[in-house]
Amino acid sequence: MGQFHGILLRRNPKSRDALQTFTDLDNLPPELAVAVLSNLNATDLCLAACVWEHLANNNLLWMSLCRTTWRYSSAYKAMHKSNMTYKSLYLLLDDGTCLFNVLPKEGILFLIKNNIIKDTVKDITLFINGATVLRADAVRDYLKERRDVLDELVSLQSYTGMFLPEALRKFFDLIQPPEARNEYLDTLLELFSRRYLRCNPGCELSQDTVFILCNSLLLLSVDLSSPKVKNKMTKREFIKNLRGVVHPTSVDFIGDLYDDIYLRGHVAVPKSKCLQSQTFPCVRPYGNIFLTV
Numbered sequence: 001m002g003q004f005h006g007i008l009l010r011r012n013p014k015s016r017d018a019l020q021t022f023t024d025l026d027n028l029p030p031e032l033a034v035a036v037l038s039n040l041n042a043t044d045l046c047l048a049a050c051v052w053e054h055l056a057n058n059n060l061l062w063m064s065l066c067r068t069t070w071r072y073s074s075a076y077k078a079m080h081k082s083n084m085t086y087k088s089l090y091l092l093l094d095d096g097t098c099l100f101n102v103l104p105k106e107g108i109l110f111l112i113k114n115n116i117i118k119d120t121v122k123d124i125t126l127f128i129n130g131a132t133v134l135r136a137d138a139v140r141d142y143l144k145e146r147r148d149v150l151d152e153l154v155s156l157q158s159y160t161g162m163f164l165p166e167a168l169r170k171f172f173d174l175i176q177p178p179e180a181r182n183e184y185l186d187t188l189l190e191l192f193s194r195r196y197l198r199c200n201p202g203c204e205l206s207q208d209t210v211f212i213l214c215n216s217l218l219l220l221s222v223d224l225s226s227p228k229v230k231n232k233m234t235k236r237e238f239i240k241n242l243r244g245v246v247h248p249t250s251v252d253f254i255g256d257l258y259d260d261i262y263l264r265g266h267v268a269v270p271k272s273k274c275l276q277s278q279t280f281p282c283v284r285p286y287g288n289i290f291l292t293v
Helices: 002-011 013-020 030-037 042-048 059-069 074-081 086-102 104-113 121-130 136-145 147-155 164-174 183-199 207-225 235-242 248-264
Strands: none
Touching: 042 059, 059 074, 059 086, 074 086, 086 104, 086 136, 104 136, 121 147, 136 147, 147 183, 164 183, 164 207, 164 248, 183 207, 207 235, 207 248, 235 248
């Protein structure tokens, strides 16, 4: 405990008075002490282990950190048969993640070699889909080379009842688009269009129409958000360009697409930079074109 006090005093000499009332976790019931430590991240928990080793190395604490940071690992199922602790597993997962974020292929091979995930398309996909600390550009680079994993990843997503721009934002929040227009972007939009229609069987649009609309939403996003574009596309121009793509009676629907981009921003930016969407499905003037039956 004295070591812990020394660390705090070196960081903040004014904390001496607060330390007088600081409760030693060793004096608390074990379940309460563990509850206190459950608020720490992995780095702080390792530091706490310097003082309260028997508490900070609690397997339940590290299991929680593992499963919240990486929602899937095939190693989880074998933990009860293994002598490995969740702290050791966390450190392996962290090493594999750091390597993946620099060299994606090597990172996956590291995880497979250490029996963290299995060498199958499904396992690799579930790991990527459930990990919260993988860099988006690293995931993008890996998926460009692994079309089988990309296909499986898209098949795991659900866009049921979502308005098209919001579904597209969710898609690009998971799979970062390329920096420039290329064949890979077309592949992504084709996969998204197919998956979107499977999630919304009552949608009255064809896959080609959804693909065209997605391209139009991307172009509109750039047009409205780029400071380099002085003459912004108007709502009337957007409707005019797409009137022949969707049913003639769906002018209000096309207008809603424009309004969504105008009010909420780019479809290919992180969710944190977008305004909160309204609940969907909802009553719209063009009927139930995007509602499930």
